[in-house]
Amino acid sequence: MLRVAVVGSGPSGVYTAQALVQQSLVPDVHVDVLDRLPAPYGLVRYGVAPDHEKIKSLQNNLRAVLEDERIGFIGNVEIGVRGIAPARLLELYHAVVYCVGAAKDRRLGLPGEDLPGSFSATDFVSWYSAHPDARAGGFVLGARSAVVIGVGNVAVDVTRILARGAAELRPTDVPDDVLGALARSRVREVHMVGRRGPSQAKFTTKELRELGSLPDAGIGVEPSDLALDPGYADPSELPAVHRRNVEVVRGWAAAGEDASRAQARGIRLRFFLRPVELLAEDGRVAAVRFERTVPDGSGGVRGTGSYEEIEAQLVLRAVGYRGVPLDGLPFDADRGTVPHEAGRVLREGSPSPGEYVAGWIKRGPTGVIGTNRPCAKETVTSLLADAAALSARPIRGEPLAVLRESGLRPVQWPGWLAIEEAEAALGRSLGRRSVKIPDWAGLLRAAGADDAPRVPAA
Known part of the structure; x- marks a missing residue:
C-alpha cells in the first residue's frame, strides 16, 4: 500500500486526493487529508461569500471525495512547531503533499495603513464566513463611507456584502452576530477603487453584474475615469472576459449617475486611482488619498501628480494574497511559494524524496477553483512516477496514534459530521437554516474534541 498525506482540505487538497485514488498505476493507495x-x-467553506450558494454547493462534490473509503479526513492538526513537524510526518507516510494555500494578505505599504478602521479584506471575509481565527470583536459598521481598494473578485465580494441588506443574508449560514452588525450598519456609500481601468480589472463578469442587481443599492461609475481606458472606447480587441466586463460598465454608464442616488446605499466604481496614503482624523482613518494614473502604453499605468481624496471611515484592502512559510519546508520569499519542480519540493535545488506541493503554495495565488484540478494532476503524476521508490521506504508509526501522543486531538470524519449536525441544530434554534459555529471552542465541543489544546494561529 502507498500511504499519502495531503495537508489541506480545500479544493487543491481534495482534488489531489481524488487524483491519487482514481489513478490505476498504483491500485492500492490510501490518502489521509x-x-x-x-x-x-x-x-x-471559509472564503466563498455566503450569498454565493451555487459556488458553496461545491462542498457537496468535495464531500463525495472525502467519503471515499480510501480517503480519511483528519482535522485539528497543526503542521510545524505547534503540532507535528514535516520530517516526522514524512516518517508516517510514504509521501506528503502540501496544499496549504496562501494565507497572508498583500500589504499596500502606505502611510496610515495600520490606522484604526483600516483592515485587510481577509479580516472582513473571515468575520462574515465565521472563520474561528476571525479577529476578536468582529466589525462594528459605524462608518458612513467605505473604500475597498482593489478590483478583483474578493473586492467585489466585500463591496457586495457591505451594500447588501441583512435580511437578504438571513437565509444563509452567516452567524447571528454578523447579521446583527449588518442590520445596524450605517454604511451608505461603498467606493471600489482600482489603479487601472475596467478593461484590465481582475473581477469576473458574473461577480461584477451582481453589484448592479442588489435590491437596496444603486451603482454609479465616473465618466472621467472611463474615458482614460482605450479598451473602454473600443472593447472589440479585448479578451472575452474583459470585453464582457467593459460591456457591463458601459451599461451602467449609459443608465446615468442618478441611478445610484435613489437607493438606501450607493456603490461607486472608480478607476485609474492609485492609493498613496490613508488620512487620519481623531486617530482613525478618515479618507484615502489617491493619485490619478493613466495608461503607460505597455499595459501598466503611471502617476500624473494629480491627487484626489475619498472620504472613508472604513477601508478594506483587497490587493491579493501571499503564501507564508511552513515550519520545516523550504520557501521562496520573493514568490511566496515552496520551490518545486512539477510539484516535487526542491531542497537546495534537488527534489526532496516524498515531499510535494499543489495549489497556491505551489503556483502562487492565481486562477479560480477549477485551476486546482490540472495543478493537482501534475503533482500526482510526479508522485506516481516516484511511487516505486517511495513505497519501498518503511513507515514508522501509525498516524493517529502518533498525533495523539504528540498532544493533538484529531477530528475525524464523524467529528466533522457532528459539527454539521450542531450547526443545523443551531440554525433550527434561530428559526433559520444551518448556521456556522464561529469559534474554536464551539467547533471542538461539537466534534467531541473540546479537550484539545489550542494554540492560536500565528
Whole structure:
C-alpha cells in the first residue's frame, strides 16, 4: 500500500486526493487529508461569500471525495512547531503533499495603513464566513463611507456584502452576530477603487453584474475615469472576459449617475486611482488619498501628480494574497511559494524524496477553483512516477496514534459530521437554516474534541 498525506482540505487538497485514488498505476493507495481546522473544504467553506450558494454547493462534490473509503479526513492538526513537524510526518507516510494555500494578505505599504478602521479584506471575509481565527470583536459598521481598494473578485465580494441588506443574508449560514452588525450598519456609500481601468480589472463578469442587481443599492461609475481606458472606447480587441466586463460598465454608464442616488446605499466604481496614503482624523482613518494614473502604453499605468481624496471611515484592502512559510519546508520569499519542480519540493535545488506541493503554495495565488484540478494532476503524476521508490521506504508509526501522543486531538470524519449536525441544530434554534459555529471552542465541543489544546494561529 502507498500511504499519502495531503495537508489541506480545500479544493487543491481534495482534488489531489481524488487524483491519487482514481489513478490505476498504483491500485492500492490510501490518502489521509489533514487540516489545521476541524472542518474541511478550506476557502469553499471559509472564503466563498455566503450569498454565493451555487459556488458553496461545491462542498457537496468535495464531500463525495472525502467519503471515499480510501480517503480519511483528519482535522485539528497543526503542521510545524505547534503540532507535528514535516520530517516526522514524512516518517508516517510514504509521501506528503502540501496544499496549504496562501494565507497572508498583500500589504499596500502606505502611510496610515495600520490606522484604526483600516483592515485587510481577509479580516472582513473571515468575520462574515465565521472563520474561528476571525479577529476578536468582529466589525462594528459605524462608518458612513467605505473604500475597498482593489478590483478583483474578493473586492467585489466585500463591496457586495457591505451594500447588501441583512435580511437578504438571513437565509444563509452567516452567524447571528454578523447579521446583527449588518442590520445596524450605517454604511451608505461603498467606493471600489482600482489603479487601472475596467478593461484590465481582475473581477469576473458574473461577480461584477451582481453589484448592479442588489435590491437596496444603486451603482454609479465616473465618466472621467472611463474615458482614460482605450479598451473602454473600443472593447472589440479585448479578451472575452474583459470585453464582457467593459460591456457591463458601459451599461451602467449609459443608465446615468442618478441611478445610484435613489437607493438606501450607493456603490461607486472608480478607476485609474492609485492609493498613496490613508488620512487620519481623531486617530482613525478618515479618507484615502489617491493619485490619478493613466495608461503607460505597455499595459501598466503611471502617476500624473494629480491627487484626489475619498472620504472613508472604513477601508478594506483587497490587493491579493501571499503564501507564508511552513515550519520545516523550504520557501521562496520573493514568490511566496515552496520551490518545486512539477510539484516535487526542491531542497537546495534537488527534489526532496516524498515531499510535494499543489495549489497556491505551489503556483502562487492565481486562477479560480477549477485551476486546482490540472495543478493537482501534475503533482500526482510526479508522485506516481516516484511511487516505486517511495513505497519501498518503511513507515514508522501509525498516524493517529502518533498525533495523539504528540498532544493533538484529531477530528475525524464523524467529528466533522457532528459539527454539521450542531450547526443545523443551531440554525433550527434561530428559526433559520444551518448556521456556522464561529469559534474554536464551539467547533471542538461539537466534534467531541473540546479537550484539545489550542494554540492560536500565528
